[in-house]
Amino acid sequence: MTLDDPCIARRHPAFLPTDALAAPCLRALVDKCDVATLVFDAEQRVLYANEAAIVFAGMLNPESRGRHLESIADWHAALVPAAALHLATVKGSWTGEVLVCVPSGQQRILLAQISAIGPDGAGPFGMSVRDITPDYARETELRERNAELEVANTRLKGAQEQIVQSEKLASIGQLAAGVAHEINNPIGYVNSNLSTLQQYVTNLLTAIDTYTRALAETGDQAGVAQDEEIRRRFDIDFLAVDLPQLLVESREGIERVCKIVRDLKDFSRRDGSEAWVRADVHRGLESTLNIVWNELKYKTQIVRSFGELPLIDCLPSELNQVFMNVLMNAGQAITERGVITVSTGTTGDRIWIAIGDDGEGISADVLPRIFDPFFTTKPVGSGTGLGLAISYGIVAKHNGTIEISSLPGQGTMLRIELPVEQPPN
Ligand SMILES: Nc1ncnc2c1ncn2[C@@H]1O[C@H](COP(=O)(O)OP(=O)(O)OP(=O)(O)O)[C@@H](O)[C@H]1O
Ligand SMILES: [Mg+2]
Structure with a gap:
């Protein structure tokens, strides 16, 4: 709206839209x-x-x-x-x-x-x-506050995720402990019976062979013919080969179930049987690398990049289990030949261990689920999906963090941070 606007003139007749009046008006306005x-x-x-x-x-x-x-x-x-x-x-x-x-x-x-x-x-x-200096200062302060809020928000989200994750693990842990307890006994005697059965079968087959040979040596034609008839009817020759094989497979199956039960018990371990000690993480890493070397040696090269580490408060065998699970995953992610890098270092009053591989990597839709108990992308029978869930639980028990980053097709890096000293109970 301008001073010449007819609406103003109509509403305020005294306000004449002439240059003669407008100029002093405007001057007075600008002066003030x-x-x-x-x-x-x-x-x-x-x-x-x-x-x-x-x-x-x-x-x-x-x-x-x-x-x-x-x-x-x-x-x-x-x-x-x-x-x-x-x-x-x-x-x-x-x-x-x-x-x-x-x-x-x-x-x-x-x-x-x-x-x-x-x-x-x-x-x-x-x-x-x-x-506008004060406006700028206010804006800068607002931006800083906003950045602080964003950081706090990210922390809260992280804390919330961790709470959800540990609650999920705790409830699955209870369930797992119950299942493991129930399965442990029957599996124990099936396992021990199977090994006795293997021995009995070997004895029986040896006895049958001995009878057949003894019969042949007597020259009793009718007896030999009857023996051959029975051997044919019951397919004894095939059975003698297949039966031990079946038992070997059954024992492998049972051993696998035993491992799952053991993992489940570890996963839900509440027995507190191991004592907290100050231990050397490098030693744990080395002994675990020795154990898994058999599995890894054909297709991987291990590169160590160890820093100086202080002794830390920990449950060494549980940490070794974490290293083993992660190293096994790294090895399994490498299809033909690859490199696994194990690095360590310190940051403030924490130590870190990073285990990287140049394997198949993890796709973005799988990544959020890898710590879920029983989540596996491995073929039926070769992965229980408990390795990382157990590891997560153990690291959390040590008041540490475990993070994973991955580029599909290029590899995966898992980083564990652990405090040097555990807070007093
Ligand atoms: N280094 C890795 N590279 C690629 N994928 C990985 C890696 N580590 C974990 N994963 C993915 O995370 C899933 C879960 O791992 P986790 O160790 O918990 O179970 P698993 O290896 O499948 O079975 P388990 O360890 O119980 O034998 C794996 O199936 C795999 O898809
Ligand atoms: Mg695994």
């Missing part, structure tokens, strides 16, 4: 305006400055106080950037931020708007300036 406003020509000679501009000039340049200000330079040499004047001439106006240094040594940020107000667009120029 609390935004520093000035008019200057192309040589930057000041033609007009309102009260606010004079106060502002005193703030920018205390020496100018009480003086008649002739040029923009009396305000501040850097107040009107040359480029700004050029742009205001070409485009009609320019708005931007100007950084000036005041005599107190402080830096102020000014928001300046310059408009070419002359008839030919070359000048004079009108300028309004506002000190």
Whole structure:
């Protein structure tokens, strides 16, 4: 809406939209305006400055106080950037931020708007300036607060995930402990019976062979024929080969079940049978590498990059189990030949162990599930999906963290951080 607007004239008849009245009105308005406003020509000679501009000039340049200000330079040499004047001439106006240094040594940020107000667009120029340093400070503070909030939020989310994860593990742990307990006994005697059975079968087959040979030596044709008939009817020759084989497979199956039960018990271990000691993690890593070497030697090269580690408060055999699970996973992720890197180091009052492989990697949809108990991508019969769930539980018990990062097709890196000292109970 302008002063010439007929609506204003209609609502306020005393307010005549004539240049004669508008000019003094506008002048009075600008005089009283609390935004520093000035008019200057192309040589930057000041033609007009309102009260606010004079106060502002005193703030920018205390020496100018009480003086008649002739040029923009009396305000501040850097107040009107040359480029700004050029742009205001070409485009009609320019708005931007100007950084000036005041005599107190402080830096102020000014928001300046310059408009070419002359008839030919070359000048004079009108300028309004506002000190936005406090706005900037507030904005910076807000940004910092926001960043702090974001960090806190991320931490909270992480803590929430960990709580959900440990609750999930705790309830599965209870279930697992119950199942493991129930299965343990029957599996125990089936396992022991199978090994006795293997012995009995070997004895029986030996006895049958001995009878057959003894019969052949007697020269009893009818007896030999009957023996052959029975051997044929019951397919004894095939049975003699297949039966031990069946028993071997059954024992392998039972051993596998025993391992699962053992894992389940470890996973839910609440017996506190192992004592906390101060132990050397490198030693644990080395002994675990020795144990898994048989599994890894055909397709992997192990690269060690060990730093200096202090002894840490831990349950060494449980940590070894973590290393074993992670190393086995790394080996299983390598299809033909690859490298497993085991590195260690310290960060503040914690130590870290990183185990990396250049295997198949983990896809983004699988990654969030790998710590879930019983989650496996391995073929039926070759993975129980408990390795990482157990490891997670053990590391959490040590007040540590376990993180995994992976690039599908390029490899996986698992990093474990453990405190050197456990908090007193
Ligand atoms: N280094 C790795 N590279 C690629 N995939 C991995 C790696 N480590 C873990 N995984 C993925 O995480 C899943 C879960 O691992 P976890 O060790 O818990 O179980 P598993 O290896 O399948 O079975 P288990 O360890 O009980 O024999 C694996 O099936 C696999 O998909
Ligand atoms: Mg595993």
